[in-house]
Amino acid sequence: MSEQDFDVLVVGGGLVGLAAGAFLAQQGVDVTVAERHRETSRHPKARLVNVRSMELYRALGVDDEIRAAGEPSAGFVVADNLAGLHESWIAPPEEAVSEEGLSPVVPFSCDQQRIEPILRKRAVALGARVLFDTEVGDIAQHSDGITARLRRPDGERTVRARFLVASDGARGGIRDSLGIGLVGEAVPGTAVSALFRADLEPALHGRWVDALLARDAGAFLFARGDKADRTWQLGTHLRAGWPTDDPDSLAPHIVPVIRAATGLPDLTPEIESVQTWTTGAYTAERFRHERIFLAGDAAHQMPPYGGFGGNTGVQDAHNLAWKLAAVCRGDASEALLDTYDTERAPLAALTVAQALLRSRKTPGQPAPAEQLDATTLALGFRYQLAHAQAPDGATTEPFPSSV
Numbered sequence: 001m002s003e004q005d006f007d008v009l010v011v012g013g014g015l016v017g018l019a020a021g022a023f024l025a026q027q028g029v030d031v032t033v034a035e036r037h038r039e040t041s042r043h044p045k046a047r048l049v050n051v052r053s054m055e056l057y058r059a060l061g062v063d064d065e066i067r068a069a070g071e072p073s074a075g076f077v078v079a080d081n082l083a084g085l086h087e088s089w090i091a092p093p094e095e096a097v098s099e100e101g102l103s104p105v106v107p108f109s110c111d112q113q114r115i116e117p118i119l120r121k122r123a124v125a126l127g128a129r130v131l132f133d134t135e136v137g138d139i140a141q142h143s144d145g146i147t148a149r150l151r152r153p154d155g156e157r158t159v160r161a162r163f164l165v166a167s168d169g170a171r172g173g174i175r176d177s178l179g180i181g182l183v184g185e186a187v188p189g190t191a192v193s194a195l196f197r198a199d200l201e202p203a204l205h206g207r208w209v210d211a212l213l214a215r216d217a218g219a220f221l222f223a224r225g226d227k228a229d230r231t232w233q234l235g236t237h238l239r240a241g242w243p244t245d246d247p248d249s250l251a252p253h254i255v256p257v258i259r260a261a262t263g264l265p266d267l268t269p270e271i272e273s274v275q276t277w278t279t280g281a282y283t284a285e286r287f288r289h290e291r292i293f294l295a296g297d298a299a300h301q302m303p304p305y306g307g308f309g310g311n312t313g314v315q316d317a318h319n320l321a322w323k324l325a326a327v328c329r330g331d332a333s334e335a336l337l338d339t340y341d342t343e344r345a346p347l348a349a350l351t352v353a354q355a356l357l358r359s360r361k362t363p364g365q366p367a368p369a370e371q372l373d374a375t376t377l378a379l380g381f382r383y384q385l386a387h388a389q390a391p392d393g394a395t396t397e398p399f400p401s402s403v
Contacts, residue, residue: 004157004159004160005159005160005161006030006031006032006129006159006160006161007024007029007030007031007161007162007163007324007328008024008029008030008031008032008161008162008163008164008165008324008328009031009032009034009136009146009148009159009161009163009164009165010024010031010032010033010034010164010165010167011034011136011139011148011164011165011166011167011168011172011174012033012034012035012166012167012168012169012172012296012298013033013034013035013037013040013120013130013131013132014035014040014041014116014167014169014296015041015045015046015112015115015116015119015296015310015313015314016167016295016296016297016310016313016314016316016317017033017035017165017167017168017295017296017317018033018040018116018119018120018123018130019056019119019313019314019317019318020033020165020167020295020317020320020321021033021119021123021128021130022060022062022119022122022123022126022128023056023060023317023318023321023322024128024321024324024325025123025126025127025128026060026126026321027321027322027324027325028127028325028329029321029324029325029328030127030328031128031129032128032129032130032131032159032161033123033128033129033130033131034131034134034135034136034150035130035131035132035133035134036133036134036135036136037132037133038132038133039132040113040116040117040120040132041112041113041116042113042273043112043113043193043195043273043275044111044112044113044195044222044224044231044233045111045112045113045310046111046112046304046307046309046310046311047070047109047110047111047112047210047222047224047307048073048107048108048109048307048311049066049070049107049108049109049110049115049311050107050307050308050311050374050377050378051097051102051103051105051106051107051375051378051379052311052315052378052379053310053311053314053315054066054103054105054106054107054108055103055104055105056314056315056318058104058105060122061122062118062119062122063105065118066108066110066114066115066118067108067110069110069111069114069115069118069226070108070109070110070111070114070226071108071109071110071226071227072108072109073107073108073109073210074109074208074209074210074223075089075090075091075209075210075211076089076090076209076210076211076212076213077089077090077209077211077212077213078090078212078213078215079212079213079214079215080214080215080216080263081203081214081215081216081217081260081261081262081263082200082203082204082209082212082214082221082261082262082263082264083202083203083204083205083262083263083264084263086207086209086212097375097379100375102375102379103379107374107378109210109223111224111225112310114225131150131152133152133153134150134151134152135150135151135152136148136149136150136151136168137149137151138158139164139174139177139292141289141290141291141292144162145160145161145162145163145291146160146161146162146163146164146291146292147159147160148161148164162291162328163291163292163293163324163327163328163337164291164292164293165292165293165295165317165320165324166292166293166294166295166298167295167296167298167313167317168298169296169297169298170297170298170301172297172298174292174294174298175284175294175298175299178289178292180284180285180286180289180294181284181285182280182282182283182284182285182301183282183283183284183285183349184280184281184282184283184301184352185280185281185282185356186278186280186281187278187279187280187281187303187356187359189237189238189278190237190238190244190276190277190278191235191236191237191238191276191277191278191279192234192235192236192237192238192242192247192250192254192274192275192276193233193234193235193274193275193276193277194233194234194250194251194254194258194271194273194274194275195224195231195232195233195271195272195273195274196231196232196233196234196254196258196269196270196271196272197230197231197232197269197270197272198232198258198262198267198268198269198270200232200262200264202264203262203263203264209221209223210222210223211223212261214260214261214262214263216260216261216263217236217257217258217260217261218236218237218257219234219235219236219257219260219261220234220235220236220261221233221234221235221261221262222234222235231272232269234254234257234258234261235304236254236257238276239253244276247274247275247276248274250274250276251271251274254271254274255268255269255271279301279302279303279304280301281301281302281303281352281353281355281356281359282300282301282302282352283299283300283345283348283349283352284298284299284300284345286341286345287299287316287340287341287344287345287348288337288338288340288341293320293324293337293340295313295316295317295320296309296310296312296313296316296317297309297313299313299316299344299345299348300312300313300348300349300351300352301352302351302352302355302356303355303356303358303359304355305355305358305359306354306355306358306374306377308351308354308355308377309355311378312347312348312351315344316344316348319340319343319344320340320344323336323337323339323340324337339383342384343383343384347381350377350381351377354371354372354377357370357371358371
């Protein structure tokens with residue numbers, strides 16, 4: 001068993017962990033990303049890349065690859081089913097961004113399982129070590145760093161790093177091991193997600209949608225992939241009488257729901273995978289514990305409405321990366337790292353609350369007064385400067401503040 005020293009260990013190689021590895025390596029940080037799975041995600045998961053995340057991917061040099069792997073958003077439709085009248089349409093957030101000239105980029109649609117390999121490749125090109133099929137355990141903090149044991153098929157070794165980023169997900173375990181609790185509430189029910197292939201042109205009739213609420217089925221339909229490799233995702237809830245022990249056994253129960261959602265009663269979809277999951281609206285009590293920092297779902301969990309979860313996590317990673325880099329280079333004291341919690345935690349809590357608000361609203365209905373639009377959530381905030389002195393006559397507002 002050998003030992004190896006580096007600056008930062010990132011635990012978790014999903015969307016947020018790979019982004020953290022790339023951002024850190026871009027700053028010249030000696031970073032290792034360790035992921036317990038053998039490969040990047042196969043399930044689409046998140047799809048919307050909001051304008052702020054696209055700005056960060058542009059700075060990372062991968063925005064063109066992400067656009068090539070995805071497609072522009074076509075907005076959200078409410079209808080009885082896909083084949084019926086699309087009587088309500090919600091414009092994609094890119095329209096507000098482009099019309100107002102708010103950014104050199106616009107939001108885009110690209111499935112998470114397509115973005116993760118792009119980030120992995122970029123992180124490695126920038127000098128990060130990215131280790132899949134690697135379990136991380138026996139994490140211990142010391143006055144000058146952390147130690148952890150990496151378990152791989154070819155053996156084990158102990159590593160030492162100055163800092164650790166826990167991007168190991170909602171159930172990864174590091175947050176719990178630190179005694180950091182969650183503030184928020186559970187979202188009741190069990191969700192069912194089914195990825196399938198089918199020719200839906202007989203229902204679309206030349207129309208195009210990114211997402212649709214199908215009232216006849218009590219379900220959502222989401223486009224996945226792109227025109228060259230189109231798949232679809234059905235999102236619904238676990239129904240009474242459906243099996244709960246094995247997601248794969250749900251496939252026969254899903255087919256009638258897909259038929260109702262598409263409005264094609266004779267459709268025979270090719271179901272590729274089925275997953276069940278539960279969610280909540282939670283923010284960690286703190287995002288830092290000494291030399292360990294929480295990012296992504298380890299720090300906050302939210303309903304999928306609005307597509308905020310993955311974007312918020314990537315933006316966590318960027319905020320933290322430049323600060324860790326400044327400390328590792330000796331350009332700043334470790335006190336700078338306290339601002340990660342003070343800056344990101346309030347914004348995460350606001351975003352979680354906005355996602356929960358959307359989960360309680362029927363798509364197509366007017367937004368409640370307290371709902372912020374997606375562009376404001378992505379761009380309309382500022383971080384309060386720590387210990388800043390306001391100029392004479394000026395006022396400061398509590399963070400986060402929106403435009």
